[in-house]
Amino acid sequence: MAKTVRDTIKEITYKHLKNKKSLILGQCLSAVGWVGGTIPELREKDGITELSMADVANGGIVVGAGLSKRRPIYVIRYQGFNWFNAPIILNYACKSKEIWNVPCPIFIRGIAMEGSIGPVAGSSHHSIYYRMPGIKIISPMTPKEYVLSYKNFMADNDVYYISEHRGSYNNKLELKDYLSKDLDLIIFCISITRFEAKKVREKLLQKGIKIGIANILWIKPFKIKKKWIESLKKSKFGGIILDDDYVRGVASDMAYKLMKISKKKIDVMGLKDRSAGFSKKSDNLPPQSDEIIKTILKKMKLNK
Amino acid sequence: MKDSNFRLDVFKKASLCRNFEEEVIKYLNNKTIKIPVYVSAGQEFISSTISVLSKKKRLKPLLFGQHRCHSIYLSFGGNIKKLIDELLGLKSGCTKGMGGSASIHSKEINMFGHDGLMGSNGPIGVGACFATKKPTIVFLGDAAAEEDYVLGAMGWASQKKLPILFVIEDNNLSILTEKKVRRNWEMADVAKSFKMNAYTINDDPLSIKKISKNFFKKPVLININTNRIYWHAGAGKDSNDTFDRYDYEKKKLGIKAFKIHEDIKKQIKKLWLRQLEIR
Ligand SMILES: Cc1ncc(C[n+]2csc(CCOP(=O)(O)OP(=O)(O)O)c2C)c(N)n1
Numbered sequence: 001m002a003k004t005v006r007d008t009i010k011e012i013t014y015k016h017l018k019n020k021k022s023l024i025l026g027q028c029l030s031a032v033g034w035v036g037g038t039i040p041e042l043r044e045k046d047g048i049t050e051l052s053m054a055d056v057a058n059g060g061i062v063v064g065a066g067l068s069k070r071r072p073i074y075v076i077r078y079q080g081f082n083w084f085n086a087p088i089i090l091n092y093a094c095k096s097k098e099i100w101n102v103p104c105p106i107f108i109r110g111i112a113m114e115g116s117i118g119p120v121a122g123s124s125h126h127s128i129y130y131r132m133p134g135i136k137i138i139s140p141m142t143p144k145e146y147v148l149s150y151k152n153f154m155a156d157n158d159v160y161y162i163s164e165h166r167g168s169y170n171n172k173l174e175l176k177d178y179l180s181k182d183l184d185l186i187i188f189c190i191s192i193t194r195f196e197a198k199k200v201r202e203k204l205l206q207k208g209i210k211i212g213i214a215n216i217l218w219i220k221p222f223k224i225k226k227k228w229i230e231s232l233k234k235s236k237f238g239g240i241i242l243d244d245d246y247v248r249g250v251a252s253d254m255a256y257k258l259m260k261i262s263k264k265k266i267d268v269m270g271l272k273d274r275s276a277g278f279s280k281k282s283d284n285l286p287p288q289s290d291e292i293i294k295t296i297l298k299k300m301k302l303n304k
Numbered sequence: 305m306k307d308s309n310f311r312l313d314v315f316k317k318a319s320l321c322r323n324f325e326e327e328v329i330k331y332l333n334n335k336t337i338k339i340p341v342y343v344s345a346g347q348e349f350i351s352s353t354i355s356v357l358s359k360k361k362r363l364k365p366l367l368f369g370q371h372r373c374h375s376i377y378l379s380f381g382g383n384i385k386k387l388i389d390e391l392l393g394l395k396s397g398c399t400k401g402m403g404g405s406a407s408i409h410s411k412e413i414n415m416f417g418h419d420g421l422m423g424s425n426g427p428i429g430v431g432a433c434f435a436t437k438k439p440t441i442v443f444l445g446d447a448a449a450e451e452d453y454v455l456g457a458m459g460w461a462s463q464k465k466l467p468i469l470f471v472i473e474d475n476n477l478s479i480l481t482e483k484k485v486r487r488n489w490e491m492a493d494v495a496k497s498f499k500m501n502a503y504t505i506n507d508d509p510l511s512i513k514k515i516s517k518n519f520f521k522k523p524v525l526i527n528i529n530t531n532r533i534y535w536h537a538g539a540g541k542d543s544n545d546t547f548d549r550y551d552y553e554k555k556k557l558g559i560k561a562f563k564i565h566e567d568i569k570k571q572i573k574k575l576w577l578r579q580l581e582i583r
């Protein structure tokens with residue numbers, strides 16, 4: 001039976017702790033559902049390390065652990081907390097190799113989730129990391145992608161930011177690209193928006209509109225596949241990038257790169273430029289299928 | 305004020321908080337409230353006592369709470385209907401339906417909303433106190449108090465001799481992780497080493513009153529041991545034998561307290577029904 005993303009993370013973590021004698025650090029790891037069931041129910045002697053609430057210092061403690069070459073995993077339960085967790089990671093761990101030739105490999109699990117959880121906890125915040133040197137960013141949404149992310153980390157000595165989303169934890173399916181040379185438009189999608197992109201493609205196909213999908217796994221380095229560009233160049237209306245972060249970050253930068261290479265127009269959709277609240281009405285969710293369809297239809301009409 | 309009168313005054317506030325929370329629990333269970341909610345039940349004697357003490361000193365302090373803040377709002381005189389509306393996500397709520405349970409803001413009572421980043425109210429409260437020189441209270445959980453920036457801000461508040469009161473609502477838990485797993489030190493010891501007046505007490509109103517002489521005259525920290533009756537968020541219970549200060553005080557104060565409880569319960573129920581009707 002196929003495994004879920006949740007079970008995959010749990011198994012990887014188990015082996016990482018047991019076989020590699022590594023560490024996993026974070027807040028409230030063991031007490032509250034073991035981080036959505038992604039952490040094996042082990043003890044401190046096995047490497048499960050409960051940190052105090054000192055978020056900024058915690059990031060530094062993890063950096064110190066990273067210097068030990070034990071390849072620690074660091075869990076940030078909500079990506080928004082990176083505003084406190086990231087500074088020492090970005091300014092020390094990510095620069096250490098370049099300045100002192102001392103690598104500091106850390107596997108950072110930043111977890112996104114949204115819906116009535118207020119202004120700081122929700123969504124993805126990979127853009128915080130994106131603009132800084134010395135880090136690799138991946139956003140796996142499938143079991144195989146998660147394994148690949150981990151394998152890359154183990155074969156490398158860089159800091160890895162894994163932009164996870166709780167919405168993917170039950171997923172067992174692999175998500176494939178849909179590309180050809182007769183497309184109306186291509187959706188380039190990141191994180192949880194990849195599931196939404198699938199819905200959009202199916203709905204628009206019923207209207208006779210051909211939508212391609214390019215799944216973005218590697219955010220930094222942004223790995224652009226040859227096939228994406230070939231299809232994009234032949235597409236009638238260019239592309240659209242979907243992100244679960246604010247658009248003035250990763251998404252806009254990717255759009256710029258894709259436009260430069262393909263000479264096609266690329267739009268971006270992500271979180272709106274406003275704060276989220278704690279109620280449904282005040283949510284700031286990643287682009288939903290109806291909204292995406294509306295934007296696509298408008299774009300097609302304008303460019304006819 | 306006689307101790308018995310003081311205790312009754314505090315009980316009135318606590319009763320308002322407790323009865324409010326019991327209604328919240330009911331409406332959470334029947335899914336009328338659909339947002340994450342952090343009830344203060346079990347911890348309400350802290351803000352109730354401090355609000356009575358502040359009133360006695362004729363002070364209206366700046367209030368910086370965190371997510372578990374219903375009882376701060378209610379004790380210090382926040383409009384009850386507006387809090388109900390807030391929990392229902394309505395524009396007429398005290399934070400326009402945006403703050404929900406965790407980010408209650410009220411200009412009328414000098415209460416500042418929280419952003420959800422634990423402990424941020426530490427430095428922010430210190431800054432506000434420094435700039436205005438107004439009496440200020442920063443309420444922190446035992447976990448939020450561990451945040452690095454809280455400790456740094458506390459040290460600076462001491463250096464500047466600010467009229468600030470740090471209240472650690474110590475329920476021993478960070479969601480479900482116990483204090484002993486996270487640290488082997490106490491907040492009062494840290495504050496003392498910052499040369500502040502600092503105390504570790506329980507949430508008995510008289511214990512709080514006893515040490516209140518220097519409140520808002522110089523920086524003071526009180527670590528108050530208390531109990532959370534319900535889950536971190538939501539309506540469930542971790543245990544049924546948690547010590548409940550409210551029941552204890554009610555019994556101790558006797559018939560007067562029972563009557564206060566029954567009267568306030570009725571009023572609060574009515575208010576909830578009314579707000580639900582007109583929404
Ligand atoms: C900067 C930051 N780190 C972590 C969290 C996650 N978090 C939310 S509440 C909480 C526990 C808070 O415990 P405490 O401060 O003792 O307050 P209590 O819930 O017990 O009232 C944690 C860890 C957060 N919201 N912000």
